[in-house]
Amino acid sequence: DTGVSQNPRHKITKRGQNVTFRCDPISEHNRLYWYRQTLGQGPEFLTYFQNEAQLEKSRLLSDRFSAERPKGSFSTLEIQRTEQGDSAMYLCASSLADSEAFFGQGTRLTVV
Amino acid sequence: GQNIDQPTEMTATEGAIVQINCTYQTSGFNGLFWYQQHAGEAPTFLSYNVLDGLEEKGRFSSFLSRSKGYSYLLLKELQMKDSASYLCAVSGVAGGSYIPTFGRGTSLIVHP
Numbered sequence: 484d485t486g487v488s489q490n491p492r493h494k495i496t497k498r499g500q501n502v503t504f505r506c507d508p509i510s511e512h513n514r515l516y517w518y519r520q521t522l523g524q525g526p527e528f529l530t531y532f533q534n535e536a537q538l539e540k541s542r543l544l545s546d547r548f549s550a551e552r553p554k555g556s557f558s559t560l561e562i563q564r565t566e567q568g569d570s571a572m573y574l575c576a577s578s579l580a581d582s583e584a585f586f587g588q589g590t591r592l593t594v595v
Numbered sequence: 596g597q598n599i600d601q602p603t604e605m606t607a608t609e610g611a612i613v614q615i616n617c618t619y620q621t622s623g624f625n626g627l628f629w630y631q632q633h634a635g636e637a638p639t640f641l642s643y644n645v646l647d648g649l650e651e652k653g654r655f656s657s658f659l660s661r662s663k664g665y666s667y668l669l670l671k672e673l674q675m676k677d678s679a680s681y682l683c684a685v686s687g688v689a690g691g692s693y694i695p696t697f698g699r700g701t702s703l704i705v706h707p
Binding site for chain 1 (some may be wrong): 638698
């Protein structure tokens, strides 16, 4: 296992389109997190899963954002009706319970 | 809620020592992480402090005082490659588990 993998690495989309990002965590990790990062800021927590259960989603930025982890392995983050303000780096991380989280390389989204 | 404060930017000279401070306020605390992030890359894990005191790991050390809500990251024998953003993250309660919440990061510039 080579770590957390995110796809695509870059995504350019037109305003109003839907986008979906995928994250494959480290295989033995039961916890998976999604963060958003904009320039000059730290990662902003969005949501997380413990196995297939989504335990916190109140910090998703709007109801246009949703995430799934159907079988407790990979996860997807979907943004519907994208807006220019959604342009950011979307980071996925995984961990064993409360231990340190390991991050993927991120998906950089540009909404034009 | 959580509040995490760290300086925005610091500069230091190659070979010197630098201390990056982090103060936090949180409801529910399980520990504090430090991450390093080079421009355009994912955060990488440096240290995790759960108990009060100093943890040393090579050129990097991290200190925690739970009663004061205070931590610092100490970097010794600075190298040019240490120029990066250093992120303080508090492990606090969300959705019934502890999840890392990040500060905005301290941009460290090491000059010759």
